[in-house]
Amino acid sequence: MFRTRSMALTTRVLKCDPSAISFPASLSRPVISSPDTLRALEAASHELVHNLQPVAFPTETVYGLGALALNVSATSRIFSTKGRPADNPLIVHVSSFPMLHTLLPQDYVVPDAYTALMKHFWPGALTLLFPSDPKTIPTIITANQPTVAIRMPSHPVARALIAVANAPLAAPSANSSGKPSPTRAEHVQRDLDGKVGIILDGGACGVGLESTVVDGLHTDGNIRVLRPGGITVEDIERVLREEMKVSPPKVLVHRRDFRDEAMEAAPTTPGMKYRHYSPAVPVYLLYTVSPPPDGVQPLEADSFLASLRAEPPVKVGILAPSDSMLGTRSLPTDGIEWTRFPLGPTAEPSVTAHLLFDGLLTLERQGVDLILIEEVQEEREGLAVMNRVKKAAGECRWIRFNESG
Numbered sequence: 001m002f003r004t005r006s007m008a009l010t011t012r013v014l015k016c017d018p019s020a021i022s023f024p025a026s027l028s029r030p031v032i033s034s035p036d037t038l039r040a041l042e043a044a045s046h047e048l049v050h051n052l053q054p055v056a057f058p059t060e061t062v063y064g065l066g067a068l069a070l071n072v073s074a075t076s077r078i079f080s081t082k083g084r085p086a087d088n089p090l091i092v093h094v095s096s097f098p099m100l101h102t103l104l105p106q107d108y109v110v111p112d113a114y115t116a117l118m119k120h121f122w123p124g125a126l127t128l129l130f131p132s133d134p135k136t137i138p139t140i141i142t143a144n145q146p147t148v149a150i151r152m153p154s155h156p157v158a159r160a161l162i163a164v165a166n167a168p169l170a171a172p173s174a175n176s177s178g179k180p181s182p183t184r185a186e187h188v189q190r191d192l193d194g195k196v197g198i199i200l201d202g203g204a205c206g207v208g209l210e211s212t213v214v215d216g217l218h219t220d221g222n223i224r225v226l227r228p229g230g231i232t233v234e235d236i237e238r239v240l241r242e243e244m245k246v247s248p249p250k251v252l253v254h255r256r257d258f259r260d261e262a263m264e265a266a267p268t269t270p271g272m273k274y275r276h277y278s279p280a281v282p283v284y285l286l287y288t289v290s291p292p293p294d295g296v297q298p299l300e301a302d303s304f305l306a307s308l309r310a311e312p313p314v315k316v317g318i319l320a321p322s323d324s325m326l327g328t329r330s331l332p333t334d335g336i337e338w339t340r341f342p343l344g345p346t347a348e349p350s351v352t353a354h355l356l357f358d359g360l361l362t363l364e365r366q367g368v369d370l371i372l373i374e375e376v377q378e379e380r381e382g383l384a385v386m387n388r389v390k391k392a393a394g395e396c397r398w399i400r401f402n403e404s405g
Contacts (some may be wrong), residue, residue, distance in 0.1 A: 008194040009053075013185055014040035016058075016202045021156035030160040041157075044198050045165040053199070054078050056174040056188045058202035059093075059158040061125050061210050061230050062181040062357065063188050064171035065196065066093065072138045075170050079140075081195050084177040089143040090170040091127050091211070092150045095162035100150060103168060105114035105133045113216050113223055116243035117236065122193065123154035125211040125230025141170055149209055157202035163384070173210065174199075180277045180360040180392070183208050187361050208354035209384050211238070222250045224258065228384040231355075253383070277357070277392040279364040283371045285393035288325060290375060292398035301325070302332070308370065309335030318358070320374035321346040326403045327374070339368055342391045349382035356385055360392065 020034035022176040032038045044055045052074040065082060068074040069092045079086060092102045097118075104110075108131055110118075117126060132141075142148050150168075153159055162169050173181035174188045174196070179251035182188045190203035192199075204261035214236070216222075223240070225233055233251055240248040253260050254264035292298050308316055315337045322342035331338050341359040344351030363371050373389050376382040390396075 009197045011189065011193045011196055011199060012043075012251065013189060013199045013201050014043060014199050014394060016040050016060075016157045018156040018202050023156075023158045023159065028098075029163050030156070032037050032160065036189075037157075040200060041161055044200055045163055047198050048074070048161075048169070052077070053197050055161070055198045055200065056156055056185075056192065056196050057158055057161050057171075057200040058185070058205055059279075060155040060205060061153075061207045062183055062205055063174040063185065063199075064093070064158065064169075065174035065192075066169035066171035068165075069093075069137065069141060069168040069170040070136070072140055075138060075140050075228065076240050078170060078172065080278050081192065082172065082175070082177045084172065086140070087143045088172075089145060089149065089171055090141050091213075092137070092141060092148060093158065093162055093169045093171050094150060094152050095159045096152070099162075099168055100152070103130070103148070104134060104138075105131055110171055111216055111221075112244060113221070113240060116134040116239055117214065117216075118152075118349045119243070120239045121231050121235075123159060124151045125151075125154070125207050127151040127211045127213045127227075127229075129213070129215040129226075131217065147215075147217065149213060155202065155205075156202055161200065178276060178278055180279055180357045180364075181210060182355075182361070183357050187358075190361075190365070202367050204358075206354070209240075209381070209388060210359060212384070214391055220381065222252055225251060225253045228253065231382070232380045232383075234380055256378075258310070277360070277388045278286060278394070279360050279371065279392070281368060282395065283360075283373060283393045285375065285389055285396040287396060287398045288401070289377070290398070295399060298398040298400040301329075301399045304399050305336075305398060306332045310380060311322050311335060313337050314370065315339065315366075317341060317366070317368035317371040318374075319343055319359045319363070319371060321352065321376065324374055327355070330398065330400070338365055339363060343376075349376060349380050349385060352376055353381040353385050356388060358367045 016037045020037045022031045030340050047053050054065050127149045128145045137148045178189050179301040183205040206247045208232040210229050210232040215224040238249045313335050318340045343355050
């Protein structure tokens, strides 16, 4: 008998040791040396396959909320648990290439560009769009679109869970819809306690931002990055040049190099239509490098920061690179309590990506009234960081620092 959504579940957090899991090339299933980790994976598999209930588990990007992708009843519980809109499609996760091919139309030939990208980035933080056969892929997964987003995670716990369940899993981030994505098991527990039966705790996620979503199905042969993420645009371009030396396809980034209003209205992949990644407190994006739009005058940094004073003192959180002006300068203390969460050096955007969601959730938990996030350069992982920050922020300001600051 299935447990209904009106009943509060007892949430169990089960530890998994990623180092105890290996994937020998000659075997279809992983080798798991830790009995506790094996028991946790088997319990989670039972919850997925027999109870048709979603399970939270770590991936290299963020924690996912997974359910059997090919079972409509199971997958519908993802939407009800998260409060996710029905027109927001899901990514399907597989553990092997044979599992991938069970999902594809029989006459489909994988493009050369996809073959090159999978060679270098699977398993990993890259999602690819494929043609969807509605006789195989339920339309609840694709939001009635003709394509399905698929990836093979590299996190040992994620890949092992899919293999032990012996079924592809649909898995968005394991959080209430619209909130920052969780990168630690405790983030999931604080948000979804009582709403999910099992959380597999495999430690902190290594990447910290969701996967890069690529569409290579257009007749022009170009690669379209619909959502920047854990695999950088620069790395995709490099691999395509190396593997396809004669006329490698162009790599076009959504909203930077092209717009598609029809796709934005009816998205083929998550993260394109709805506001995402927002904590329960207001978020301001502070532009400190980019020039303001025409007619907008930048604010003096000291004046803007002082304007946040309140009685009683307002608690303000700052997410900024550890070596930036906002991250290092002295701050006015009269009427303001400041809490800094450093995002690593400006030269290492991968560190910023790893820390961003953790910073948002940590500051929210510490009870700040407002969060300020400083922009980073939209290069390498910084492109994905700014993609998330722009969606999290309800307000943006352009500020400038005087030379003595």
